[in-house]
Amino acid sequence: MRTVNRIVAALVALAFLVGGVLVAVEIVLGLAGRDPWIIPWDAWYRDARQHDWATASVRWLFAAIGAAGVALVGLQIVPRRPATLPFRSDNDGELVIGRKSVESTLARAATRIDGVDRASTRLGKTTVAVKAHSHRRDPGDLAGVVTDAVRNAHHRLQPNQTRDVRVQLKHRNRR
Amino acid sequence: MNAPDRRNRVTLSIIATLLIAAATYGLLRSYGAFGDAPAHEPLLLDDVRRWVGRNDSWFWPVVAIVALLLAYLALRWLLAELRPQTSVRRLHLPAPSPEDHISVTTNALTRAIAEDLNREPGVQHATVTLLDDGHPIEVLLDVDLSDDTQIDLLRDAVRLRTLPHLRETLERPDVHSHIRVKLTTPPARHLQ
Numbered sequence: 245m246r247t248v249n250r251i252v253a254a255l256v257a258l259a260f261l262v263g264g265v266l267v268a269v270e271i272v273l274g275l276a277g278r279d280p281w282i283i284p285w286d287a288w289y290r291d292a293r294q295h296d297w298a299t300a301s302v303r304w305l306f307a308a309i310g311a312a313g314v315a316l317v318g319l320q321i322v323p324r325r326p327a328t329l330p331f332r333s334d335n336d337g338e339l340v341i342g343r344k345s346v347e348s349t350l351a352r353a354a355t356r357i358d359g360v361d362r363a364s365t366r367l368g369k370t371t372v373a374v375k376a377h378s379h380r381r382d383p384g385d386l387a388g389v390v391t392d393a394v395r396n397a398h399h400r401l402q403p404n405q406t407r408d409v410r411v412q413l414k415h416r417n418r419r
Numbered sequence: 420m421n422a423p424d425r426r427n428r429v430t431l432s433i434i435a436t437l438l439i440a441a442a443t444y445g446l447l448r449s450y451g452a453f454g455d456a457p458a459h460e461p462l463l464l465d466d467v468r469r470w471v472g473r474n475d476s477w478f479w480p481v482v483a484i485v486a487l488l489l490a491y492l493a494l495r496w497l498l499a500e501l502r503p504q505t506s507v508r509r510l511h512l513p514a515p516s517p518e519d520h521i522s523v524t525t526n527a528l529t530r531a532i533a534e535d536l537n538r539e540p541g542v543q544h545a546t547v548t549l550l551d552d553g554h555p556i557e558v559l560l561d562v563d564l565s566d567d568t569q570i571d572l573l574r575d576a577v578r579l580r581t582l583p584h585l586r587e588t589l590e591r592p593d594v595h596s597h598i599r600v601k602l603t604t605p606p607a608r609h610l611q
Contacts, residue, residue, distance in 0.1 A: 246424060249428070250423070250427060252431065253427040253431060253500055254500040256431065257497040258493070258497055259493075260489055260490065260493035262490075263486075264486040264489040265490045267482070267486035268484075268487045268490070271479050271480075271482060272483065274479070275480075289463070291462075292462045293462075293463050295461065295462050296459045296460055296461055296462065297448045297449040297458050298449045298450075298451070298458040299449075299462075302449060302462055303445075306441070306442045306446045306449065307442065309438050309442040310438065310442025310446065311442075312438055313434075313437075313438030313442060314435075314439065317435040317436075317439065319431070320431055320432050320435065324424075337582075337596030337597055337598060338596075338597055339574060339598040339600065340597075340598070341601075341602060342599070345566075345600075345602040345603065348566075349566040352566065401570060
């Protein structure tokens with residue numbers, strides 16, 4: 245979501261940059277008595293004088309502006325997971341670890357276990373959610389083994405925060 | 420939330436608020452919330468048109484200047500998005516007298532520190548960026564670290580070797596580090 249917001253921010257900035265320069269150029273051309281260059285401001289001026297506020301096209305225009313505003317607000321209030329996790333700090337400085345790289349590390353710890361085909365993890369504030377897949381028909385205590393492996397891997401990283409490990413194991417059905 | 424994220428959220432929220440306010444006013448007016456007459460006035464109000472006509476000697480130049488100012492701010496915003504991490508290219512060092520000025524380019528220094536870090540156990544790739552040359556000097560260490568390496572080994576390497584090396588080179592005791600670690604797959608080991 246952070247990346248989407250940065251892309252949107254770059255596009256909005258680009259739109260303001262291009263729009264601002266175009267408006268200034270059109271004003272200079274207009275003051276010099278020249279025709280519009282790119283922005284058809286003479287046609288817009290005519291439309292704005294001919295159409296009243298209750299015209300359907302005007303309503304659609306305001307609805308589109310409102311929808312863009314609501315979409316932008318929505319993008320800002322979507323909760324974001326932190327990109328980095330803080331680890332112990334001291335007088336010399338601070339150390340953070342990329343959240344996604346921690347999730348990949350914990351997933352690798354799970355997939356190293358015999359019987360686990362693939363695994364993914366999601367780090368929350370107080371939990372590590374693990375989704376693991378096994379080809380075994382009878383996984384036995386595989387979920388417990390995965391839990392221990394992920395917990396140990398997480399502990400080895402010495403994070404500021406302890407987290408409960410919750411494993412969801414999917415396996416082949418018995419026939 | 421880091422500074423670029425905060426800046427984007429604040430700026431986009433302000434723009435979104437203005438858009439919603441304009442749309443709300445326009446829709447309320449078009450549906451007659453302010454009376455039937457305002458709903459059937461032309462979009463470009465006669466009062467506004469006449470006022471602009473009376474003041475067009477200064478109005479349009481001012482609009483052009485405001486548009487260029489907005490474009491300039493947008494350019495800075497865009498550049499900040501494209502280069503989120505600003506770095507210090509030249510560092511001013513303590514001089515023996517007030518008349519003297521000593522400064523060094525930081526490229527060679529940050530490269531040397533990164534090469535030192537690359538030799539530490541488990542470090543697969545490191546880059547060093549000088550963020551601020553104030554008090555303290557702020558340095559960002561981006562390190563790709565094998566996930567089978569103890570984080571404390573890296574912390575000790577930075578605390579015992581990297582930072583003292585930097586302090587000695589810069590002749591400044593106040594160097595503060597930000598270490599940003601990305602854990603990576605350990606390199607494959609081949610038996611021969």
